[in-house]
Amino acid sequence: MSIFKGKSLVILVVTLALACLGGYWLWGGKKAELKWKTAAAEKGPLQLSVTATGTLQAVLTVQVGTQVSGTVSALYVDFNSKVAKGQVIARIDTTLLRAALSDVISNLEKVAAQNLQAAAERKRSQALFAGGLVSQSDLDQAVANADVAAANLNSARAQVDRARINLRYATIISPIDGIVLSRAVDVGQTVAASFNTPTLFTIAGDLRQMQVQASVDEADIGKVNLGQRATFTVDAYPDSVFAGKVEQIRLQPVTVQNVVSYDVVISVPNPDLKLMPGMTASLTIVVARKENVLQVPSAALRFNPWEAMGLKGKDGKGGKGGKWAQGGGSDGTDGSGGGKDSGKSYRQDSAGSPHKPDTVSADGKAERHWAGKGRKADSSGRVFILENGKPKPVRVTTGLTDGTHTEIEGELQAGTEVITGLDVPKTGGSPAQSSPFGMPRIGGAGGGGGGGRGH
Numbered sequence: 001m002s003i004f005k006g007k008s009l010v011i012l013v014v015t016l017a018l019a020c021l022g023g024y025w026l027w028g029g030k031k032a033e034l035k036w037k038t039a040a041a042e043k044g045p046l047q048l049s050v051t052a053t054g055t056l057q058a059v060l061t062v063q064v065g066t067q068v069s070g071t072v073s074a075l076y077v078d079f080n081s082k083v084a085k086g087q088v089i090a091r092i093d094t095t096l097l098r099a100a101l102s103d104v105i106s107n108l109e110k111v112a113a114q115n116l117q118a119a120a121e122r123k124r125s126q127a128l129f130a131g132g133l134v135s136q137s138d139l140d141q142a143v144a145n146a147d148v149a150a151a152n153l154n155s156a157r158a159q160v161d162r163a164r165i166n167l168r169y170a171t172i173i174s175p176i177d178g179i180v181l182s183r184a185v186d187v188g189q190t191v192a193a194s195f196n197t198p199t200l201f202t203i204a205g206d207l208r209q210m211q212v213q214a215s216v217d218e219a220d221i222g223k224v225n226l227g228q229r230a231t232f233t234v235d236a237y238p239d240s241v242f243a244g245k246v247e248q249i250r251l252q253p254v255t256v257q258n259v260v261s262y263d264v265v266i267s268v269p270n271p272d273l274k275l276m277p278g279m280t281a282s283l284t285i286v287v288a289r290k291e292n293v294l295q296v297p298s299a300a301l302r303f304n305p306w307e308a309m310g311l312k313g314k315d316g317k318g319g320k321g322g323k324w325a326q327g328g329g330s331d332g333t334d335g336s337g338g339g340k341d342s343g344k345s346y347r348q349d350s351a352g353s354p355h356k357p358d359t360v361s362a363d364g365k366a367e368r369h370w371a372g373k374g375r376k377a378d379s380s381g382r383v384f385i386l387e388n389g390k391p392k393p394v395r396v397t398t399g400l401t402d403g404t405h406t407e408i409e410g411e412l413q414a415g416t417e418v419i420t421g422l423d424v425p426k427t428g429g430s431p432a433q434s435s436p437f438g439m440p441r442i443g444g445a446g447g448g449g450g451g452g453r454g455h
Helices: 002-028 095-130 136-169 298-302 339-344
Strands: 035-040 042-058 061-065 070-075 088-092 171-173 178-183 199-204 209-217 229-234 237-256 259-269 280-297 380-387 390-401 405-410 417-423
Touching (some): 042 259, 095 136, 209 237, 209 280, 229 259, 280 298, 380 405, 380 417
Antiparallel strands (some): 035 417, 209 259, 229 237, 229 280, 237 259, 280 405, 390 405
16 A cells, blocks of 8 residues: 555656646747847938928918998909009999099188188288277287188198099009909999908919918927928929928917917929919928938837846846846857946936946956936937847947937948847747746746847
């Protein structure tokens, strides 16, 4: 009986051992296949732009109205008619205006006669007063009557001039050379000029030179300067790109739902007359541009391989996830001689821009290059390249960026592949797989030394 129990115990122990070995082979022995996303550093143009929307307008637009009331008796132009400065474009019926002119002319003649009579009476009173035949008060009254008559004569003359001006205003003329954009009246329609002048026509100046009035957000207005080049498209010609330049930045802010923007005027040549007033323009203002610069995807400057593999500790440095966390090399280095501290030397700020990393001396010791508190932000950065299948950091100096690509300078050469990301393996939730016993693994056995088995 004891022998049977002993055999059963041996079988149970062997079964458990086999199960442990199988679990280890299945969960721990498999290495996670890491697939790096890369992109080549390239040379080419790079520009920083500000986008906005605006409306096409004529440089000069005039609303032609009338200062007199009456019935429209004639129209000489229509929509899209070309007009010249001083050209008659409409007439208001002048029947009442001519009658008013005749009335004030008659009044002028009456006042002129009264003025002559008052002047004669003043002269006679002065002679009688000299002979002592009239009193001083009679003389004063005669002089006052003559002065009032002279003032009435001047007023009557002004009324005649006003009536003649109103008669001239019945003839509507074009104030500029241009084209009629709109006509607001028809023949026989009555217009009343009281407190507001009614608009009869809208005339645009030469449409061969136009402008775009764009609304630029306050966050971007500081980048816009006079003379900068701008390009835009309109829905009518989606395959055509039109060009202009910044002509005016208006200081008057425009606030809509607590969003502040500023009007920027872009001058646009229109020799073919393809552009029309009122079209919506999708505008791009080039605020900076460089030609033939070395550039990489901006994602390469933000990428951190240890964070991507789930090896970031609480302090932002490499954790205990094996030799990858110590630099990624099979010997515990990052391939640059950095030793076990190499994986802990590169950090990023809150904006994703890397700070200046540690350099490595000839003896393999990391040298810190931190300026301490209050240090100014610099243009230092770093990207990672693959060396022997392992990520290796390369220091660069960043420059102009459009958000997608960033200019760099340094030891990196055009055509060099830089790491931009890491594909998550389909078999695990992340590159840093976990064993069924809760032990993190990247590949190979052992909690801290299996990083050299694969990548």
